[in-house]
Amino acid sequence: MGLQDLIVTPIYLLLLYALAFWIRPKVTNKDTRKYFIPGLTVKFVGAIALGLVYQFYYGGGDTMNYYNWGAKIVWEAFLDSPTKAISLITAGAEYPADAFQYASRIIFFGDLPSYSIVRVAGLLAIFTLNSYYAISVCFGAVSFAGTWALFFALYKYCSPIVHRTALAVLFIPSVFFWGSGILKDTITFSALGFFIFSLLEIVKWRRVTSLNFFILFISSYLLYHIKIYIALSLIPGAVLFVYIFYFSRAVKNTVLKILLTPILLVGVLYSMYFAALKLGEDNRKYSLDSMIETARVSAEWLYHVSRVEGGSGYSLGDDDFSPPGLVRKFVPGVWVSLFRPYIWEVRNPVMLLTAIESLLLLWLFGYTLVKTGFVSFFGFLIKDPLMSFFFLFTIVFCFAIGVSTFNFGSLARYRIPVIPLFAYSLFFVQFKRQDSRR
Structure with missing residues (x-):
């Protein structure tokens, strides 16, 4: 934990909380409003706790590798030349010629799913002055966006159990711990939340809009690109959901x-x-x-x-x-x-x-x-x-x-x-x- 973490992280927490209070009236109602800020808070706690555990208990690990051998190198490239940092963030499978000396040090280069996390963390490193914990709370905010979408979709599906829905989706410790920091799991869990939200909007609530289809497409792409086994596991259940929903509405005869x-x-x-x-x-x-x-x-x-x-x-x-x-x-x-x-x-x-x-x-x-x-x-x-x-x-x-x-x-x-x-x-x-x- 460096000096920039102690200075920049509180600033980003204040900015993110201010943004949350501004957004809250637009995405909540009288039943769900009281869970919004606590749900965001546990994401921030999980993101910071994950970093502390990996830094001081494990002495390293995936999240630290994404930072030390990914985001930090993008930051160094940015200090050298902003165009080199942009080349690293937008790089494909081949090393960018103008930033080879930096790309060759990124251990995730060539592993596109892992490099996706480096892209996001590297971009955030530029705006957070390379603060690991500030980047982490930004990842926590991204995770919360998808988590809240999932919570609100399930609340709409069965509103009488709103308290139990909040417990299941927002406040399970392992979920907000492992799903909030600089890890693939943070992005994929958020994508899963948006996937279920958009699927319910289109199929259950019949809100067939371009926005919902866009959310469905982007979330599916992220799941496929970052952790394909999640996408493969979703296919049979999602197909079954669509089949049963339209099947039960179309066929009224029990014997049939x-x-x-x-x-x-x-x-x-x-x-x-x-x-x-x-x-x-x-x-x-x-x-x-x-x-x-x-x-x-x-x-x-x-x-x-x-x-x-x-x-x-x-x-x-x-x-x-x-x-x-x-x-x-x-x-x-x-x-x-x-x-x-x-x-x-x-x-x-x-x-x-x-x-x-x-x-x-x-x-x-x-x-x-x-x-x-x-x-x-x-x-x-x-x-x-x-x-x-x-x-x-x-x-x-x-x-x-x-x-x-x-x-x-x-x-x-x-x-x-x-x-x-x-x-x-x-x-x-x-x-x-x-x-x-x-």
Whole structure:
């Protein structure tokens, strides 16, 4: 933490709070207004806390690398020549000739998803006098924009549970910690919030405007460009949401719905498979075979590093990543992503917080399941188009990260897109149960 952090960061906090108070009347109502500033505040707390933990506890890591070997170099180029900094920010896959001496030092150059974070952080470095923590709170503000869009969309969908919606979307500690600093997860979580917001605006509320389609396009592009596995996990759920929504409105006969449901499910599965095939044609790295191999190599490497360094590794039983092996890992993969680490698996203080959160999430799931009943629980999820979307996204995404991470520290960060949606789904089912009893 340097002198510029102590001077510039408070100034940016004041400016961002002033902007927030100016915007608040335009994006809130009497039910949601009281959550706006607290929701923004926890994002700022998360952004600063993330930097402090990585700087003083871990002694480095991804967020520090994006700064030290990315944004800081852009700042140095700017001091040399503003045009060189612009060349770095707008560079493609090849080194810019006029800024080669700087681009060659950026360790993320050539890795386009990671370099996207360098572009944003480097641009912010110019306006914040290269203050890491000022850049971080700006990332936190970007994260809050998408988070608020998600919160407001889910509030509109079921306004009676506004308090529980705020808890699920705005105030889960791991989400505002891992999703607020200089990381890919900050941008992708914000993009996910805008994606769901625009999808609901277009499909549910029938606001078919150019702005909503623009938001949908940009958010989809960011998810695809920065973390493609999030985009792939969204495809089946989003398709199912659109299908069910229009299907339930068009077909009123119950018997006909039952007969047509298998056709609907086959269509969703085919859409998912077709999207994966087309993606593999465009980029061999993301073909089905390559993704399975990438998952295997990633899992084995992270588990090996965890064992060597005494870290927080886990295993799903075997190293068989063939189709039958992946089928066997399906339930354990989803389970570990949502409900582990257990308390007895804790190896460090940060992991303890994740374990407590996982335990509370397991309790909430068990409580909702017992109170609602197994059949009724899944009945509420399946009957509602948005809950079907969230449920399918949750199991697909959790399986994907569960079988490819094998490290609790990384898993705590990777899983933040699904935790708010899963918690909201449980609160929604509780409300539907109470409503049906009334």
